[in-house]
Amino acid sequence: MKGVFIDDDNTLGYETNSLFRKLVNVIFIPILYVLPASAVRLLKKIHKNAEEMIVYAGTHRAMEIIYEINPRPPANRFQNFFLSIWLGINNSKAVRNRLRLVRREIKNKIIQLATENKEIKIINVASGSARAVFGAIDEIPSNNNLKISVIFIDKNHEAIFYSQQLASVHKYRASFQWVEDTVDNFFRTNDHKTKFNIAEIVGLLEYLNDDDILNMFSMVYKSLDSGGILITSNIVNNSERRFFSDAIGWKMKYRSTDELSSLLISAGFLLDKMKIYYEPQRIHCVIVAQK
Numbered sequence: 243m244k245g246v247f248i249d250d251d252n253t254l255g256y257e258t259n260s261l262f263r264k265l266v267n268v269i270f271i272p273i274l275y276v277l278p279a280s281a282v283r284l285l286k287k288i289h290k291n292a293e294e295m296i297v298y299a300g301t302h303r304a305m306e307i308i309y310e311i312n313p314r315p316p317a318n319r320f321q322n323f324f325l326s327i328w329l330g331i332n333n334s335k336a337v338r339n340r341l342r343l344v345r346r347e348i349k350n351k352i353i354q355l356a357t358e359n360k361e362i363k364i365i366n367v368a369s370g371s372a373r374a375v376f377g378a379i380d381e382i383p384s385n386n387n388l389k390i391s392v393i394f395i396d397k398n399h400e401a402i403f404y405s406q407q408l409a410s411v412h413k414y415r416a417s418f419q420w421v422e423d424t425v426d427n428f429f430r431t432n433d434h435k436t437k438f439n440i441a442e443i444v445g446l447l448e449y450l451n452d453d454d455i456l457n458m459f460s461m462v463y464k465s466l467d468s469g470g471i472l473i474t475s476n477i478v479n480n481s482e483r484r485f486f487s488d489a490i491g492w493k494m495k496y497r498s499t500d501e502l503s504s505l506l507i508s509a510g511f512l513l514d515k516m517k518i519y520y521e522p523q524r525i526h527c528v529i530v531a532q533k
Contacts, residue, residue, distance in 0.1 A: 246499050246527070249519045254342040256522045257335040267332070267481075300449060300492060302370035302401040308337050309373060333482050336525035340475060341374055343521050343528050344444050347473050348378035351440050352390065356382075362390045365438045365465070367425055367458070368446035369394035372405040375442060379416055390416035393436075397424050429461040437467040443474045444528075448494035452505060459509030466533040472511070475528040476502045478520075499527045506531050 249256075259267065294303060308329060348364070355362050366375050372394055379390060396402050402420045409418055421428055441462045447455055462472055476497040486492040499518055507513055511531040519528045 244503065244513050244516060244518055246518045246520055248524065249343055249521060249528075251343075251346065254339075254346060256339050256342060258522050259332070259335075263330075270331075300494075301398065302404060305337065305445065306371055306404075308334050309341065309371075331482060332480065332523050333477075333486065333525055336477075336521055336523035339521035339523060340444065340526040340528060341377075343519060344374040344442065344473055344475070345377040345381070347471075347517075347528070347530050348374060348440060348442060349381050351471055352378060352382055352388075355439055356388055359387075360439065362388070362440070363436065363438045363467075364390065364392040364440040364442070365462075366392060366394045367441065367443040367462070369396045369405060369420075369442075370398075370401050370445060371408060373408070374444065376405075376408060376412070380412065392416055392418050394418065394420045395423060395425060395428050396420075397422065425458050425461070429465065432465065436465070437470070438465055439467050439470045441466060441470070441472045443472065445475070447474065447476045447497070447502070450495070455505050456508055459506055459511075463510040463533060468533060470533050472506070472531045472533075473528065474502070474506075474531070475526050477525060478527055480523075480525045482525075497527075499529075502527055502529060 294307060352362055364375060366372055369375070375392055375394075379392075382388065394402065394405060396405075399422055402422055406420060423431075443458070443462070450458070459472070459474075466472065477494055478498055479496045483496065486494070499520075503513065503516060503518060506516065506529065511533070515532040517530040519530075520526070521528065
């Protein structure tokens, strides 16, 4: 398979582990590994945010706590200390690193399309809070001629409302449309009438089986314009997996870079038109596949 690059873009502010943190992990991670499922009751009592992360695991609500880091509402020092440990474990850092990487790839593609004077059409599948798309558009230099339209698809009404609230904070130079629907239904309705330049599917594959992913990738491929890109990712096996699966109950499907790229190839994408990255923690694989 094609080589995988560990992204080392020092302009993104990636979160890596200091020597001290690496030494702490030698002791800390084995402890996480042996925590029983019954430990979840204690973990919920650490902090209101910790409870919310467990109860809403896999949703935008849990992800937003990881993204924002700061505890809401403030608790006592003891609670905040243990929450900071949780939000500082490798998986939490990797999620924030993934956001930075995906945001950069979206921004770079928008800039490229802008230089070609193309109208930019983006589709964000299982959009959640849509932070990567919002962040990328925020970083684009001012250009009055830039035409960007984005369709956000999510079957969760609460997630759509949340991203709409985020969008209302800024005056984006873009046209946004939110669609409360499943991916299958949307693409059947769209019937590939709209050709997109950028498709972003991040944070969804961990909850789908291979057949569903292949079907979705195939529909996205048909909906992409020539030269358009799909940005997607999947969590890979890592030392904290058992903690998330057994202690917290955050069940995910872990895939290697070869497994993810093979699904893309089966959907029609070519390997030599893929960029395959690990974020610095090597927990999330991000692939940018061009049609």
